[in-house]
Amino acid sequence: MKLRILLLFSCLPFGAWAQFSLSGKISLEGQSDPAFGASVYINELKTGTTADTAGYFRLTGVPKGVYTVRVSYVSMPTVTEKNVRIDRDVRKDFVMKSGANALEEVVVTGTMKEVSKLDSPVPVDIITSKFIYKNPVPSIFEGLSYVNGVRPQLNCNVCNTGDIHINGLEGPYTMVLIDGMPMVSGLSTVYGLSGIPNSLIERVEIVKGPASTLYGSEAVGGLINIITKNPSKAPVFSADVFSTTWRDYNVDLGVKFTPGEKSSSLLGVNYFNYQNPTDHNKDGFTDLTLQNRISVFNKWSFNLRNNRHANIAARYYYEDRWGGQMQWNRSYRGGDQVYGESIYTKRFEVLGNYQLPLSEKVTLQYSFSSHNQNSAYGHVPFNADQKIAFAQLLWDKEIGKHSLLMGTPFRYTCYNDNTPATRYADGQDHADKIYLPGIFIQDEIKSGPHSILLGARYDYNSRHGSIFTPRGAYKYKFNQTDVVRLNIGRGFRIVNLFTEDHAALTGSREVILKEALKPEQSWNANINLVKKIVTGNSFIGIDASVFYTHFTNRILPDYDTNPNQIIYDNLDGYAVSKGISLNLDFNFPFPLKIIAGGTYMDNFQKENGVRFRPVLTERFTGTWSVSYEIEKAGLSFDYTGNIYGPMRLPLLSAEDPRAANSPVWSLQNIQLTKKFASGLEIYGGVKNILNFTPPANSIARAHDPFDKNVRFDDQGQVIATPDNPYRLTFDPSYVYAPNQGIRAFLGARYTLK
Numbered sequence: 001m002k003l004r005i006l007l008l009f010s011c012l013p014f015g016a017w018a019q020f021s022l023s024g025k026i027s028l029e030g031q032s033d034p035a036f037g038a039s040v041y042i043n044e045l046k047t048g049t050t051a052d053t054a055g056y057f058r059l060t061g062v063p064k065g066v067y068t069v070r071v072s073y074v075s076m077p078t079v080t081e082k083n084v085r086i087d088r089d090v091r092k093d094f095v096m097k098s099g100a101n102a103l104e105e106v107v108v109t110g111t112m113k114e115v116s117k118l119d120s121p122v123p124v125d126i127i128t129s130k131f132i133y134k135n136p137v138p139s140i141f142e143g144l145s146y147v148n149g150v151r152p153q154l155n156c157n158v159c160n161t162g163d164i165h166i167n168g169l170e171g172p173y174t175m176v177l178i179d180g181m182p183m184v185s186g187l188s189t190v191y192g193l194s195g196i197p198n199s200l201i202e203r204v205e206i207v208k209g210p211a212s213t214l215y216g217s218e219a220v221g222g223l224i225n226i227i228t229k230n231p232s233k234a235p236v237f238s239a240d241v242f243s244t245t246w247r248d249y250n251v252d253l254g255v256k257f258t259p260g261e262k263s264s265s266l267l268g269v270n271y272f273n274y275q276n277p278t279d280h281n282k283d284g285f286t287d288l289t290l291q292n293r294i295s296v297f298n299k300w301s302f303n304l305r306n307n308r309h310a311n312i313a314a315r316y317y318y319e320d321r322w323g324g325q326m327q328w329n330r331s332y333r334g335g336d337q338v339y340g341e342s343i344y345t346k347r348f349e350v351l352g353n354y355q356l357p358l359s360e361k362v363t364l365q366y367s368f369s370s371h372n373q374n375s376a377y378g379h380v381p382f383n384a385d386q387k388i389a390f391a392q393l394l395w396d397k398e399i400g401k402h403s404l405l406m407g408t409p410f411r412y413t414c415y416n417d418n419t420p421a422t423r424y425a426d427g428q429d430h431a432d433k434i435y436l437p438g439i440f441i442q443d444e445i446k447s448g449p450h451s452i453l454l455g456a457r458y459d460y461n462s463r464h465g466s467i468f469t470p471r472g473a474y475k476y477k478f479n480q481t482d483v484v485r486l487n488i489g490r491g492f493r494i495v496n497l498f499t500e501d502h503a504a505l506t507g508s509r510e511v512i513l514k515e516a517l518k519p520e521q522s523w524n525a526n527i528n529l530v531k532k533i534v535t536g537n538s539f540i541g542i543d544a545s546v547f548y549t550h551f552t553n554r555i556l557p558d559y560d561t562n563p564n565q566i567i568y569d570n571l572d573g574y575a576v577s578k579g580i581s582l583n584l585d586f587n588f589p590f591p592l593k594i595i596a597g598g599t600y601m602d603n604f605q606k607e608n609g610v611r612f613r614p615v616l617t618e619r620f621t622g623t624w625s626v627s628y629e630i631e632k633a634g635l636s637f638d639y640t641g642n643i644y645g646p647m648r649l650p651l652l653s654a655e656d657p658r659a660a661n662s663p664v665w666s667l668q669n670i671q672l673t674k675k676f677a678s679g680l681e682i683y684g685g686v687k688n689i690l691n692f693t694p695p696a697n698s699i700a701r702a703h704d705p706f707d708k709n710v711r712f713d714d715q716g717q718v719i720a721t722p723d724n725p726y727r728l729t730f731d732p733s734y735v736y737a738p739n740q741g742i743r744a745f746l747g748a749r750y751t752l753k
Contacts, residue, residue: 022084023058024092026051026071033480035096037532037539038073041589048589050534053479062086071096109205109225111444111453112180112214112394112405121444121453121475122211123485123528123545125583127204134625134638135669136242136683136747138250138272140201140226145667146640148597148623149208149581150224153616157699157732157739158323159341159377160289166208166222167547168577168601168617173221173493175211179228179313181351181367182216182390182411188347188371199240199252200268200297202229208581209526209547212491213440213455213471216409220491220522221549221577228313231256231266231301235753242747244687246288246740248274262304268297279326280741281696284703285732286323287739293319304355312352319345324378325705334376339705339730343375361396378705384417403444409459411436435462442471451475464519467492481532486525493520493555518570524549541585551575554605573607575614591629598622616736619645634675638685641668647736652700653718655726662736665692679753684746691742698739700731 022042026035034055041048042059044067051057064087071094072078079094108114110122117124125147132143141162144150151165163171177183204226211219238254250272257265271294278287299313322328324340332338351367371386392409416431438459445452453473460466471489478484526547533540554571579601586594603617622643629636643666651660671685704710707729711719718727 019061019063020086021058021060021089022062022069022086022092023056023089024094026055026057026073026094026096028073028480029095029097031480035073036479037481037534038071038094038096039539039587039589040094041070041072043068043070046590050539052534107205108180108227109177109207109223110211111442112407113396113403118477118480118483118530119451121451121473121485122207122487123209123526123530123543125206125208127206129198129201129203131625132198132201133683133749134627135640135671135687136240136250136745137198138248140198140204143198144204144224146623146625146642147206148583149599149621150206151618151621151644154735154738155733156341157735158285158289158339159321159343160323160738164224166206166224167579167581167599168603169221169549170614170616175215175219175223177215177223177225178349179311179351179353180225181365182388183349183351183367183369188369188386199238199254199270200228200266200299202227208545209487209489209524211489212469213457213489214407214442216411216436216438216457216459220493220520220524228297228299229254229266231264231299232303234266235751237752238750240747240749242683242745244745245743246274246278247276248272248288263300263302265301266297266299268295268299270295270297277326281693281698281739283696283699284325285699286326287693289321289323291319291321293317293321304357306357308355308357310352310354313350315347315349317345317347317349319343321345334379334381336379336706339378341375341377343373346372363394363396364391365394366391381418384415386416387414388412401446403446405442405444407440409436409438409440433462436460438467449477451477467519481530483528483530485528485530487528488523488525491520491522491524493522518553520551520553520555522549522551538586538588541583541587543583543585545581547577547579547581549577551577571605571607573605575603575605577601577603579603591631593627594624596622596624613648615648615650618647621645634677636673636675638671638673639669640671641666644736649734649736650731651734652729652731653727655720656700656728657726658695658697658700658734662694665737666690667692667737679751681749681751682747683749684744686742686744688740688742692737693739693741694735694737698732698734700728700734702730705730 026038028035034053035051036053036055038051038055039048040050040057040059042062044065045062047059049057049059067084067086069081069084070078073096077097079096084092106114107117107120107124107126110120110124117126127144127147135146137143141152144164145152149167152162153165153171154160154162164174164176165171166174175182204224206222206224208222211223215223234254234256236256240252241250243249251270253269255267257267259265272291274288274291277290279285280287295315295317297313297315299311302310304310322340322342325338328338328340330342332340333342347370349367349369353363353365356362356364367390369388373382373384375382389412390409392407395406397404413434414431416429418429436459438457440455440457442453442455451474455471457469458466469490469492473485473487475483475485524547526545528545529542531542533542552574554575555568579599581597581599583597584595598620600620601618604611604613624641626639627636643664645664646661648661649659651658668689669685669687670689671683673681673683675681701707701724709723710729711721713719718724718729720727
């Protein structure tokens with residue numbers, strides 16, 4: 001019997017049961033480092049493996065046949081080799097080359113130089129437009145909700161102003177740039193982020209930690225750099241339109257022009273409209289601010305002689321928004337009959353860079369912005385105008401192992417409003433003008449796997465005098481995927497209260513300045529580890545950080561001493577922000593991708609021996625994104641979400657019935673996308689699937705927004721009455737989450753390349 005079986009198998013063709021191996025080495029063009037962790041995948045067999053620490057790979061058990069082999073590696077375009085014949089053990093090497101697809105792994109924010117993300121001595125997080133598309137939003141402000149360690153914070157229940165918190169630090173500690181220019185600051189921090197359309201965004205780079213040496217005193221806790229698309233690489237036409245069941249509409253359009261061989265232009269238009277007053281929580285106020293805004297963006301790119309480049313861009317932004325009592329209309333604007341907050345915003349920006357025709361690499365960067373706000377917060381008018389001019393020369397020089405960068409920034413700010421902030425002792429209104437010249441130098445020294453970055457900056461503020469901010473960083477690169485970084489830096493922050501704290505204008509609280517405020521000072525340090533763990537034919541990316549910031553002279557708003565006041569004073573003590581952050585990136589051989597992150601923070605202030613947590617500071621945050629793609633069907637599924645720990649909330653009195661701390665809360669979304677070969681995409685889904693909203697009593701005394709029925713004693717303290725037993729005043733600053741509940745959305749996206 002055994003003999004017959006052996007004879008039967010001997011009659012079968014050898015290839016019917018023979019299996020072979022595919023092996024080889026993956027190298028990187030122009031680099032000595034191996035492609036550790038590169039993925040090798042055979043399409044027809046749906047199997048693959050990854051390269052080891054020396055760049056070698058081996059796939060066994062491959063049947064005889066002709067296959068398509070796909071090789072991919074971080075920051076490199078995928079290599080696809082068709083018609084690979086396997087009829088024996090085959091040795092095949094691959095070389096990964098740089099290309100256009102590597103753009104999203106290139107960063108410029110950390111050092112003002114274009115380098116690969118892995119080679120940057122400063123850790124930089126990258127958010128691409130593809131990530132934003134996983135949960136379509138009308139502005140980048142909302143799009144950052146699902147980035148670990150970054151939290152968009154709403155500051156007002158009525159007009160939905162907001163800012164960006166990084167690692168628990170308030171919005172004014174975060175600097176927002178457009179193409180490296182300080183465009184969103186001062187007055188524009190209140191509404192500036194909501195007007196940046198997604199259609200013009202190439203990527204967003206986020207630095208968590210000290211960046212004052214390169215970008216100035218506002219970059220204490222970190223910075224967000226919104227990098228716009230390069231016109232020469234943008235699609236010929238793009239359109240993105242979506243709406244939700246709340247009847248809000250968003251339209252993004254982009255058109256590329258190529259008038260000459262050496263010039264190209266990108267025109268982008270964004271329009272957002274929401275005109276459906278809604279009051280689901282039945283407090284008498286709009287749950288979501290009504291908005292009508294348009295943003296027009298035009299960018300030109302020029303290729304000059306000797307491989308020099310120049311760019312110039314301009315943007316115009318107009319917005320009309322209001323929120324308030326449901327019966328409000330424009331006839332009540334500025335009056336004390338029906339409460340409403342109405343804001344008209346006009347903004348113009350121009351920014352660009354020009355590489356000078358010199359033997360050295362010297363670039364002129366420049367920007368100008370004009371921001372005008374005409375607003376009424378109840379019966380309180382607030383009219384403000386701000387103009388900021390910025391210019392700097394950058395000298396970039398490579399000398400042996402030294403990569404030098406020197407800059408001479410100059411910034412001029414002219415600010416005026418109708419508040420006491422710009423009113424002199426003579427009672428006259430005068431514009432506040434600040435001149436801020438400076439100089440900085442940075443030297444990055446590379447030696448094998450070691451890299452040291454040293455920098456220093458000197459600014460002279462015409463109001464506060466000299467400001468010095470040093471910086472140091474060390475990076476050790478184990479291989480192409482594993483890196484450890486240490487960053488230490490000093491920061492200064494100069495405060496303009498009336499442009500940073502919206503609570504100073506809303507409700508009935510009076511702003512009190514106890515003394516001439518001194519600039520804040522801080523020291524920040526963080527350690528960052530990036531590692532890739534290879535597990536068979538998949539890998540896990542790990543990005544972990546430990547951060548610590550120590551503040552002196554910190555300027556704090558005191559909401560607790562007097563419910564009718566916000567008292568600002570320099571902290572007589574110190575403040576600390578510290579914590580740990582972890583990002584995980586799971587890559588599988590099948591089309592499933594998981595990105596998850598968490599941050600634990602311990603933020604506190606210590607004054608007169610008493611330690612306490614600041615308001616609106618969470619203990620922990622978590623974010624995740626799960627994507628699955630069925631390539632043949634053109635379908636993709638995205639599940640995104642975040643979770644936030646409890647925050648201490650600003651109460652008005654010891655008897656205030658509202659909760660002293662927020663609950664653990666989460667916003668989660670699902671989306672299904674269908675892609676067509678023509679470039680059309682249809683997408684739809686559900687936002688806030690858990691239907692989470694804050695308590696209905698978030699606005700204190702919503703029925704009496706002008707405090708007409710509130711009684712005060714001689715010291716200004718609220719007196720308890722039958723109508724007001726908890727001694728409350730109207731206050732919409734008790735806010736930590738948006739009031740929009742569950743809603744469906746549907747949209748279409750078209751790209752013509």
